[in-house]
Amino acid sequence: MARNIKLEWDQASFADEFIIERREGGNAWIPVGKTQNLYYFDVDVDEERDYIYRVAATRGTQTMYSGEVFVSTHTVIIGDPYWSDVVFLSYADAVEFPSTIFKDSSSFNKSVTKNGGIQIVDTDRYVDLGSIYFSGVANQYFGYLPSGLGDEFTIEFFAKFPTNPASMAFDAYLINLNSLNIMMDKSNLRIQLGNGGRSAELAIVRNVWQHYCFMRKAGIVYLLIDGVKKLQMSVGYNLTSNHCLFGGGAISDRSTNAWINCVRVTKVARYSEQGFTPPDSKFPDS
Known part of the structure; x- marks a missing residue:
């Protein structure tokens, strides 16, 4: 036109x-x-x-x-069209590094909970000023509670996993929603329900920054990486009273070993489950 x-x-x-x-x-x-x-x-x-x-x-x-x-005459999109539905937004930014100050930059300004001495460091950064670093030990996690995600949601961030993980993670969490999780061990990721049901496993890609998207749409949860659908699983119940944490360990306090940038939680299914062009820049804060 x-x-x-x-x-x-x-x-x-x-x-x-x-x-x-x-x-x-x-x-x-x-x-x-x-x-x-x-x-x-x-x-x-x-x-x-x-x-x-x-x-x-x-x-x-x-x-x-x-x-x-x-x-x-280029189309300029200012801000986030789903901003009113963004319930959590956390950048790996800090005035000085390392930092233990975690903030929610969404309009809800939620209180951030954290554990295990997790820090924001100035190494292996991507779109943020630094990176949220999970060392792989001490049950490190951050996030908020309760989540109240409901029928549909999109949880996304950029992540990079080291070539040689610092610990032999066994049933560690990448995303922990209490009754629905993205679990990982040393080599693989999977979707897992609180009742023990699990999806197929997916090999972890290491030493490269990628966009990770965990999305629920019409009763199905999807894991998409760089906009490509990798895993899916049916989840019939709503997530109305669970926490929303990133990292943590289910067994022996072992945790994810990774760097993460730009965490965003939205109470809508943002993307097509068939695939999409992933973001490649910092998520907007308005």
Whole structure:
């Protein structure tokens, strides 16, 4: 769909006519219109383009050019369209590192619970200023309670797992919703219910930052990594009174060993379960 661009300029008393010229990038200037007014509508423009304009004021054989004006027709999305449904948003940001100050940057400003000396460090950062680091021991976790997630939700973050994990994790949590979890051991991830039901296992990809999305939609929970569906499982009950924690250990206090950036919990299913283009930048805070 085409857009209109309106150009305006100040009076030039000597001018008989104004010629509007346009170019893209380093291409040559092209005249796109003439007028005797102090404005011009360019109606022959396309979306997702960058244009440069100038105006030539002419009188007889004399021409005086204006300065150049840059105009973009790229679609700009400001903020989060689901912001009112974002119930938790935590960045790995800090004034000084290492830091033990964890904040909820959503509009709900929830109190953050944490355990095991978990820290925000300034190593292996991705989109945040630092990284939330789980060392793999001491039952480290952070998050909030109660969650009250309900029918549909999206839990997402960026994570990187080290090539050589610091501990032999056995039934550690990546995401802990009490009656529904993403569990992990040294090599694999799986969806697991509180009653012991479990999905197939998925090999952990190490030493690379990826977008992890745990989403419930129409009674099915999905684990999507970098926008690709990897695991799914039917969950018929609603999550109305459970906690929402990241990390922690189910056996022998062993925990996830990973770096995490930009944790966001939304009470809607944001994405298509068939796949999507994952975010690659810091989640907005409005």
